Amino acid sequence: MKLQKMFWMISALALIGLLAACSSPTPPPAPTPVVVTLPPTQPPPPQPTTPPPAQPTTAAQPVSASSTDAFAYCTAVGNLDAPDARWTGPKMPDAVVNGLIQAAKLSPTMPKDVLAQQSFWRCMNNKVYACMVGANLPCQEKADTNKTPTAAMNDFCKANPSADIPAVVTGRATVYSWKCVSGKPTVDKELFKADARGFLSDFWYEIVPGASAPSASMANPASVNCVQKGGKVEIRKDAKGGEVGYCVFPDKSECEEWAYMRGECKPGAKATTVTKADNGKMMQAASGSIIEVTLEGAPGSTGYAWSFVSGNNAVLKPQFDPAKPLDQYQAGAAMPGAPGKFVYKFQAVSAGSAMLKFVNKQSWVQDDPKAETFSVTVNVK
Structure with missing residues (x-):
């Protein structure tokens, strides 16, 4: 009986050991986590900045x-x-x-x-x-600095292969003087300068x-040039009623002051006088000379007045206002209605031909049967 109990005890212990060997091992306890507390994050201090320099501005006043x-x-x-x-x-x-x-x-x-x-x-x-x-100053025109010849210059030089090109052809706003070389327009020299806005600074x-007027008498560079070279400046009316400066020399010859400064007219060119006796004739004149047409009349007693009808301004430039014929009348004797004369002056500005026509009539009569005409042809060389 004792042996049987011992057998069962030993068997039970063996079974318990076997079961213990087959079971999963118990995992070790998890380690306690270590918690690290960081100080609160501070934003980086602001970096000093240099403001951009202020841009200058021009405020419209x-x-x-x-x-x-x-x-x-x-x-x-x-x-x-x-x-x-x-x-x-x-x-x-x-x-x-x-x-x-x-x-x-x-x-x-x-x-x-x-x-x-x-x-x-x-x-x-x-x-x-x-x-x-x-x-004759081109106040409202911008300076013309173009060195390319115009069609008018080309045409002029074809007819005048070796002549100086007058301002009436080049235009008065050009800063250059021009001349014809072998029949082609060429810049001769620079006469004037343009200012910051493009106008001719010389004028x-x-x-x-608060400026006050002095007692000097020089109007512009052309006038100064005239006086410095022994001439005397006279101011006359042009075709538009404006004023034109003439340089009158000791020998009584004269040139339009800008034409003289540009070399288009020279001293010694006396005025060519044309009278009623030259009606229908052909005359010769030099470039730069003055053609003076003198016609007798008595507008005060008859009402008849001579007036300029037509011409060729590109060749003979009128030095009067055609719309004001009585401005050209010079009274004779002091008696009211006494005969006087009408005097019309033209500047020969370029080579060519011009027929000057005049009529003597009563201005209020449209078709005056008693109207008188006068004409003369002038060839300028």
């Missing part, structure tokens, strides 16, 4: 809606080739007229209303500039506020 001060106006607008709608003053302010008389060295006896009608002003670099057109004067 306001112009009063009733701006009548030319100097304040130009200070405000800066640059304008002609006053705009903001300018409400006169076309040519007195202050600018006075300044032009001084800057251009005009005669103080020149009527200011005439000067105002023949002048222009503008703004450049916040300053006032003015120009007078009375002596535009800076006007100073």
